Amino acid sequence: MKRRVLADFAWPLAVFGALAFVPKIGWDVPKVFDSAISSPGTLQLLALCLVFGGLALTYDLLFGFTGLLSFGHALYVAAGSYLTNIAITNWHWGFAAAILFAAAVGLALSVVLGFVSLRVGGIAFAMVTLAFAQAGSVLVHKNPHDWTNGEEGLSPDYHKLPSAFVGVFNTKHLYWLALAYVAVVFLVTRWAVESSPGRVWQAIRENELRVEVLGLRPRAYKLMAFVLGSFLATLGGIVYMLLNNSSDPSVIAPNFTLMLLLMVVIGGAGSRWGAVLGGVVYYYLDNRLGAVGGSSTVQGLPHVLRTPLEQPLFLLGTIFILIVFFLPGGIAGLAARGRPAGLRRLEEAIRPGGAVGGAPEATLTEPQEGA
């Protein structure tokens, strides 16, 4: 028992604690980063990696732990980003009030939309969440009352932001904020997944029909997971807005959610550190592969080879397909071979016509292996 507590809390806290000292490192790591680690540019990149690690974990809560394939997670990230920004910039609210407002609206939105979209399961759920996110995207592009600033994106009024988060010199504070965000998401997810509703989520992922037969209502539990994941994503959206110092429509494009899905699968669905690592690795590669594409080695290649190598998303999409085929557990699965692959276990939840038989059985009381 004592050992588990140690493993559950001591390791994450040690890792996050160690990461807190990164802004103090003055080393130059050629090829990996453009400038010294403590420089604002590199810290900004690392902070974005961490935020995406956290956002990927909020998505994993839905997809990896509950078996909900959502294509609309970006909506809640965008709600955090845009609502805070609009309240500050257009309505001249204070920073704290704006954050509370964005969090409250994000929460209400996830309850209402979750309630409607969970009327259907599996693939139809995926399509419906996509449609709701699309409505949000249309709203942002429509730019009502000039609030969202449409395609251009909206920069927050820096007078209203806490001075610690303004200016290039303060990038390290933003890094710490991003680190705190991913730590909070990690610990909340850990607590939620190990709680008794969390056990039910995983049981729903394994075999929804069985949960229903046991006299529990899967829909209520699924809504719980949906609301928690979406709310954490809204908080992530606020951090993301501060880091980018803007809200722009890419945060609500369908590709944003697909990117989170890719991160989770690359890292390992149903694994906490796997999802975080997936987010960090994906964002880093997305950012750095562009530099590789522009390097003289690639530019010297013939046209047929050069064109694909210049497109980070083409490379990441291809890597992703290869992982789905040959490494179904992602990075986390690589580290723990022999465990049932997370994706395989999700099958039952999505198969049309319900989940009758065939699934590897998991009882409700069986403790889930810590990931």
Add this chain to the structure above:
Amino acid sequence: MSTFILLTITGLGLGAMYFLIASGLSLIYGLMGVLNFAHGAFLTVGSYASWWMSDHAFDGIHSLLLRFLLGAACGLAAGAVFAALVELVLIRPLYQRHIEQVLVTVGLSLAFVALVQGIWGTDAHPYAAPGWLHRTTTIFGAHIPNDRWIEIATAAAVLVLLQLFLHRTRYGLIIRAGVENRAMVTALGIDVRKAFTLVFALGGVAAAIAGVLSGVYFNTIDPSQGTSLLIFAFIVVVIGGLGSVGGSAVAAVVVGLLQQYVNYYASSGIGDMAVVLLLGLVLLARPRGLAGAFAT
């Protein structure tokens, strides 16, 4: 009144494109349980193949109509071949693993759009079509662009052909039976996998037609067109009922008309939101879509 007629015909034209995409999606989902995210890529293959062939391979041909038709034929063929290849190479090894199939199509759609952007750039390309398509016909005082008629007629023809194929041929029978109960069809000794490839190829052709028509409708083609049309096609599929071609047709008309009317009479963009609202209402009232009312 003339505005209303113009909106109606334009809405039907848009609905026609939604139907062409949605019918393939719906059949693929109904038969195989695959949500095909790469369906937008099929559309892009159709539009880019027809554009490229018409502009580069057939540029010696003087008649624009002939060039357009030859290009379109190449686009359709490319769509069918590409879709069949996707099924054989990427989907077939993952049969019965629906999540992984969805993931693979998601990866393909992202990688494919990136590749098209890499080769032909992110900018839109003008899409050459016979001059007649860009002129208008006046009906009850409304000036209707001629391409709308082609879109509506093509979609109607595809609907009729698809229904004839599904109801009058042996392969159609197998596909319909597979949608109802795939295990039973397999148990009767029929190799249902051939039907899978066939359905993918059919879906690819229909999406490629939509690609050619979207080039005509918007006058240009760009790499992101497939994705944006795909989202509305998803909505049409859910409203129409997964697996039902007839349901898709009705839902496509409803969605296309609603979008046009509201976008004009309320405000641009509101029509798109009205469609999403309609989806929410349909789900609350009838979670299985309209399919109950309209048979396959």
